[in-house]
Amino acid sequence: MTTTLATASKPRSHLVADAWTLMRYDLVGWKRNPSIIVFAFIQPIMFVLLFRYVFGGAIATHVPGGYVDYLVPGIIGQSAAFASFGTAIALARESQKGIIDRYRSMPTARSAVLVGRLGADLLRLTLTVILVLAVSYLVGFTFINGALPAVLMLLLGIIFGLVVCCVSAFIGLALRDEESVGSFGLIWLFPLTFVSSAFVPVSSMPGWLQVFAKNQPVTIVIDEMRSLAIGGPLVLHGWESAVWLLGIFVVFVPLAVRAYRRA
């Protein structure tokens, strides 16, 4: 009994070191092949430009700074969510190639693979969000609510992205197949991000769709980000966002861990 306890607690002490090792070698891989990262930035920038200049003129918003100010919090949220595709792909690939089997047959801390993966993806996601914000400034976006709310908005966007990464981690580990993840890994995010307040006001949608759009987490988080960026009700959406994000986190992290153990 005492021996099992002693050995059982041992792997935990390696968690930080092992997660850091895994994260560091991800970064080494990106450094060697920067195109992976560059491609990750192209799509969100394209979205900013498309919505700003192609759809923007046709979308009526009642926001002081015009559509670009309405759009940017939505684009940042959407970019953060879509960045989680990389999480699912990487985990599915490692699972399929037996890399996760190898990790699991070693005295490596059990959750290090997930923590390391999420650590690297958090970094990539943060870079994406900052880049999207920079491009948004170039096309006319401004924070009008002050510096602290601006920082909080970015932070919320990043946390939102991280929570979506946890869902994607589960998807990648459960599907265990790079091709399936390639076709499914992003699809579920389309209705969630587009049937939300990210790009157009929910009030412009048909009534039946509004019921979904108004009450789903992407709208709630993005509304809060928008309030932080350009003003609006803060407290209610703030609480709702916190509850949703925590809820998704609490459900999907154990699911991902379980899928990892079965991978």
Added chain:
Amino acid sequence: MPSQDLAVEVCNITKSFGAVNALSGIDMEVPKGTILGLLGPNGAGKTTAVRILTTLLKPDSGTARIEGIDLVRSPERVREVIGLTGQAMAIRDELTGKENLMMVGRLFHLPKKTLAARADELLERFGLTDAAQRAAKTYSGGMRRRLDLAASLISRPKVLFLDEPTTGLDPRSRIGMWEVIKELVAGGTSVLLTTQYLEEADELADGIVVIDRGTVIALGTSSELKDRVGGNVIEFFVPDSEARERAALAVAHLGTHLPTLDSTNNNVTLRVGSAGSKALVEAVRALDAADITVEELGLRRPSLDDVFLSLTGHEAKPDSEALKEGQL
């Protein structure tokens, strides 16, 4: 054999996936410093056995000890002493050969100071020094296999599990891999390897366990298994399939069992027991009488292929029961 001399001791392990009984109670032993070959056709349960013994899957029932450590109770201690080279090649393509080894070493918590030297030593030994700084995605199949094996050796495991280590390799790389595995065992490592190649088990394994549909159907050394098939085998080749069937029919009465026809090799094999050269002469007469010309007619000792066929082939089913009793 006393437990302290065993690297792997498996006792009545079962595992099912839903309705599929992948393993229905297997036993096996790997004495320290030896190679056990786990042989079986597709779907026999080889990978499932390896995954259980490397702590990736929990058995439904049964026990196993690796280097005396209870697999089910202390998987985390088992992980300290084993190495795994799985059926898929567990290599990160975007990292170089050396980085792959370094990463695995770090995850094994090997001391930083000695790790780089250990990685270089393995790269050297596996002929990868020149490619060490190149991304692994540029490696050939053989190089990837070697890197994969090197990664599982970085921690100097006492027991190494190899799941089809030479599948997909050309003959030269395969022989290279065999050399490496022999060297390891000479250095004291115990190995459990799965294979579908009888030749490989023949070449490498001290002991062989044949499994089919999740049960052990035979075990022993390769020569013991061949002895069990018993006596000699007449083999000849007939390219034309219709003539091959007629030829088999013509000689069938000489065999102790029905002849086996293989349409990929174009050959007919017939087990003739102790009849030896007499049976060969009779076979020549019978084929001549039937007016069939055959190629490479000969008498030989049974190969592991014959063993395998007689154990897993349908026509040999009653006999495989007999073999099972014989071994008990």
